[in-house]
Amino acid sequence: VLKNFSDINQNILVKQGNKLNTMSTMKNIIGEAQIEESFEREFGIYDLNEFLGVMSLGKDPDLLFEDDSFVKVKSGNSTTKYFFSDPSILVTTPESFTPPETDCTFRISQEELTAVHKACAVLQLPDVVIRNDNGNAVIVATDLKNTTSHEHRIELNPIDFDANFHFKIDNLKMISGGYDMSVASDKNVSRWTHQTKQIEYWIALEATSGQ
Incomplete structure (x- = not known):
């Protein structure tokens, strides 16, 4: 899902819970997905492709949220510290989006x-x-x-x-x-x-x- 969303927008604001959403910079595409994992806190990623690249550095990495400003991506004996982005500079889905009726x-x-x-x-x-x-x-x-x-x-x-x-x-x-x-x-x-x-x-x- 994250790889697909990176094709829509390189930014993403991951919110607490098990739903992911994205919106294109032109604001003409919105995507929403419900996933098995659940996140305990909100965090922003400026370059989603870069973050996915970090995830691919090891096999079956774990995400360790020990600080509000970064996440540790740990796989085996290797760890990458990856800093979050300020949500205010990201293009994100509006909080007030109400899906219209379809006909x-x-x-x-x-x-x-x-x-x-x-x-x-x-x-x-x-x-x-x-x-x-x-x-x-x-x-x-x-x-x-x-x-x-x-x-x-x-x-x-x-x-x-x-x-x-x-x-x-x-x-x-x-x-x-x-x-x-x-x-x-x-x-x-x-x-x-x-x-x-x-x-x-x-x-x-x-x-x-x-x-």
Whole structure:
């Protein structure tokens, strides 16, 4: 989970308890996960990739919270003292975030999401569209600014509501898996809930959605 969150934002504020959350610097992606471990105190990490690198220096390291300003990462006979960051300089999820009500839902498998990411990479396409095509939901890899763009489409499930939702592929940074995706049309935001893990993301729709 931490590795995935580092792709969204290099900062993280780990709060007391067993939930982790992150928000991109552009504030258009929020991720939240419930984990098995529980943290006894709040601490901030400025460079999450660096911290994960420290964790990889040894095998099955233990985190020792003996001070409010740093953590000791201990593995075997080696120990790294890693200092926390001031929370005030980190980009973090707002305390007052209230998830909006969603009004339509799609079910997308891991294989379908993987195929869309691969198509965007192979064809160098920046956009993903989920729309209603004659009563069926389809997910399409495309370039919305190019009328002669290559296109790769995958049929999903039948739907009975209007849909034309646009995303940047670079914003679909979810951890691998299948997702139930729902949309709050009036807020221009989507909710991606993992089908087997306790993790979800809120990802902003592009302004061209619905056009």
